[in-house]
Amino acid sequence: MIAKAKRADVLAASEDLRRRTLPYTSGSLDRLIYLASMRDYNTGLYVHQGLAARFSPEVACEALADCHQESFQELTSLQLKDLAEQLELYMRSTGTAPGDFVRAWKDLAPYRVAVPVGTDSLLAEFLFSNLKIALAILEQRHSPILEPTPAA
Amino acid sequence: MMELVSFLAVGTGLLVLLLVAMRRQPSHAAGSAGELVTAKRTLESLQVGLLPAELVEQVFGRQDLAYISSIGSNKLTNLFMSERKRLALIWISQIRKQVRALKDFHVSRSRMFTHMSRWREFSIALDFAGLEIRCRVLQFLMQWRGPYAAPDFARRTALTAGRLCSILDQSLAFLTPGIPAQLGSESGADGTTL
Numbered sequence: 001m002i003a004k005a006k007r008a009d010v011l012a013a014s015e016d017l018r019r020r021t022l023p024y025t026s027g028s029l030d031r032l033i034y035l036a037s038m039r040d041y042n043t044g045l046y047v048h049q050g051l052a053a054r055f056s057p058e059v060a061c062e063a064l065a066d067c068h069q070e071s072f073q074e075l076t077s078l079q080l081k082d083l084a085e086q087l088e089l090y091m092r093s094t095g096t097a098p099g100d101f102v103r104a105w106k107d108l109a110p111y112r113v114a115v116p117v118g119t120d121s122l123l124a125e126f127l128f129s130n131l132k133i134a135l136a137i138l139e140q141r142h143s144p145i146l147e148p149t150p151a152a
Numbered sequence: 153m154m155e156l157v158s159f160l161a162v163g164t165g166l167l168v169l170l171l172v173a174m175r176r177q178p179s180h181a182a183g184s185a186g187e188l189v190t191a192k193r194t195l196e197s198l199q200v201g202l203l204p205a206e207l208v209e210q211v212f213g214r215q216d217l218a219y220i221s222s223i224g225s226n227k228l229t230n231l232f233m234s235e236r237k238r239l240a241l242i243w244i245s246q247i248r249k250q251v252r253a254l255k256d257f258h259v260s261r262s263r264m265f266t267h268m269s270r271w272r273e274f275s276i277a278l279d280f281a282g283l284e285i286r287c288r289v290l291q292f293l294m295q296w297r298g299p300y301a302a303p304d305f306a307r308r309t310a311l312t313a314g315r316l317c318s319i320l321d322q323s324l325a326f327l328t329p330g331i332p333a334q335l336g337s338e339s340g341a342d343g344t345t346l
Binding site for chain 1: 197200202206207210211215216219220223225227228231232235236238239242243246
């Protein structure tokens with residue numbers, strides 16, 4: 001019964017998060033990065049002051065974890081074409097210059113720390129691999145010099 | 153006299169065999185709980201992580217390849233092909249590893265917990281051998297001709313592995329408690345199912 005009541009709280013908190021906060025993100029990649037940034041690196045627990053004040057820190061933590069998992073699944077189910085669009089949207093939302101963004105993402109690969117805990121390793125590797133290709137697509141799109149066509 | 157000696161020798165031999173058999177029996181039971189749980193996890197990891205049709209389709213489907221080809225950049229196409237090849241090889245090597253672990257478990261332990269007919273045992277042994285051969289062939293083809301060398305063969309391999317998993321799942325069914333649906337859908341703070 002307690003578990004059931006707690007679950008209802010978590011569902012309400014997740015709904016609250018989906019209604020009030022997540023619509024302001026630019027897309028599923030933005031959501032993944034945002035939700036991963038809510039996670040404490042040392043404890044692995046999610047922290048959100050506003051949500052914790054409305055519900056409780058534990059409920060907020062579970063709700064954030066659920067939404068994080070959801071956005072990860074959403075991203076892994078995308079085709080490469082859509083993932084490249086998501087990356088483009090995310091880059092624009094940050095306001096960073098394309099050159100700087102591509103360089104930072106290539107060097108730091110920040111998406112590697114953005115996956116939820118307990119994610120299947122192959123699924124995570126699949127997303128990393130697709131993001132690496134999407135980044136190369138983005139680089140090509142914003143590259144001022146066109147790639148020379150191979151000689152026949 | 154000779155008959156008595158040979159009779160005693162045979163009797164002693166049988167007694168020794170009986171004692172050896174009695175000593176071996178407890179060692180099978182001891183420590184098997186952990187192995188059972190590990191086997192169950194291996195099975196789940198195969199069924200949930202490696203064999204879902206959606207994942208197989210994403211890795212071996214041609215939609216992404218068509219998109220990359222439409223961009224018309226050799227550099228991008230080469231990067232895409234090498235990444236997909238790497239993923240496909242990880243996929244097949246993980247399946248091989250997990251299937252081998254399940255086979256070892258089945259040979260050493262699982263058979264003792266379930267009553268299987270000889271025909272069933274033989275059929276499972278054939279499935280394991282067939283799957284091992286399929287995985288090796290697929291690995292060779294992917295190394296040689298890339299990730300799209302034999303997508304249908306990869307799909308069929310995943311289906312065969314899935315079928316074998318569900319057979320083995322039945323022999324480990326006693327490890328799955330009858331958890332009520334509401335409790336089973338609870339999730340922990342880190343997103344894991346409770």
